[in-house]
Amino acid sequence: MLGDAFTLEDLTAHxxxxxxxxxxxxxxxxxxxxxxxxxxxxxxxxLVLADDSGLAVDALGGAPGVRSARFAGSKATDADNIxxxxxxxxxxxxxxRTARFHCVIAIAEAGRxxxxxxxxxxxxxxxxxxxEGGFGYDPVFQxxxxxxxxxxxxxxxxxxxxxxxxxxxxxxxWLKRKV
Numbered sequence: 001m002l003g004d005a006f007t008l009e010d011l012t013a014h015x016x017x018x019x020x021x022x023x024x025x026x027x028x029x030x031x032x033x034x035x036x037x038x039x040x041x042x043x044x045x046x047l048v049l050a051d052d053s054g055l056a057v058d059a060l061g062g063a064p065g066v067r068s069a070r071f072a073g074s075k076a077t078d079a080d081n082i083x084x085x086x087x088x089x090x091x092x093x094x095x096x097r098t099a100r101f102h103c104v105i106a107i108a109e110a111g112r113x114x115x116x117x118x119x120x121x122x123x124x125x126x127x128x129x130x131x132e133g134g135f136g137y138d139p140v141f142q143x144x145x146x147x148x149x150x151x152x153x154x155x156x157x158x159x160x161x162x163x164x165x166x167x168x169x170x171x172x173x174w175l176k177r178k179v
Contacts, residue, residue: 005176017041027052027066031106032113040111047114047178049171053103053163055137057085057125059092068136078136082129086140089125097125101141101163105171115174119166134158 011017020037024030030052039048054068064071064085072080089097101121107114122144129139131151138150143161150158159165 005172006179011038014042022052022066024052025066027054027102027104028106028116028118030066031104032108032116035106035108036111036113039108044110046109047175048108049105050108051103051105051164051167053101055085055099055101055141057089057097057099059096059098060085060088063088082137082140085125085137086128094124094127099123099125099141101137103163103167105164105167107171107174114178115171117167117171117174119163119168121161121163121166 017038018041020034022030022033024033031050034050034052035048038050039046042048052066054065056062056065064081068081070076072084076084100123103119105117105119107116123142123146124144125137126140126142126149129151130149131139131153133154134151138158141150142148143150143153146153146161150162
């Protein structure tokens with residue numbers, strides 16, 4: 001999604017990088033925690049982008065929220081998380097199944113957070129999974145204005161409207177001014 005404007009590598013290029021515990025209570029806290037820790041470990045002169053993303057369902061008081069990946073437990077699969085979500089929404093009528101994906105991207109250098117950017121994608125939770133693409137809750141999330149789930153949209157269409165895309169656009173503009 002960043003294109004070829006930057007040289008990128010992810011943490012798989014650093015197999016000895018320690019795991020960072022996501023103990024924040026907000027997406028912003030977790031994103032900044034990860035960005036600061038990674039940038040401190042990687043050292044001066046390296047800009048680090050980290051994100052925290054998740055699904056907030058209105059009928060569940062914002063759950064699963066920052067616990068989206070661990071909604072059904074620490075070793076839960078995407079299917080486990082979806083099954084629990086749909087179980088908790090059983091009997092909730094379609095108009096009340098509003099939700100949004102939320103993403104915060106933090107940029108840090110040498111242990112110091114330089115900027116954060118937010119993006120959201122509004123939608124509803126479907127009654128059952130649809131589509132084979134994507135990951136996480138994509139098969140049950142239908143963005144506003146679409147008749148397809150994120151999993152049915154395909155990566156190019158999803159990346160044009162997703163919460164990450166909406167957070168990444170201003171982050172990319174900031175990076176181009178910084179670098």
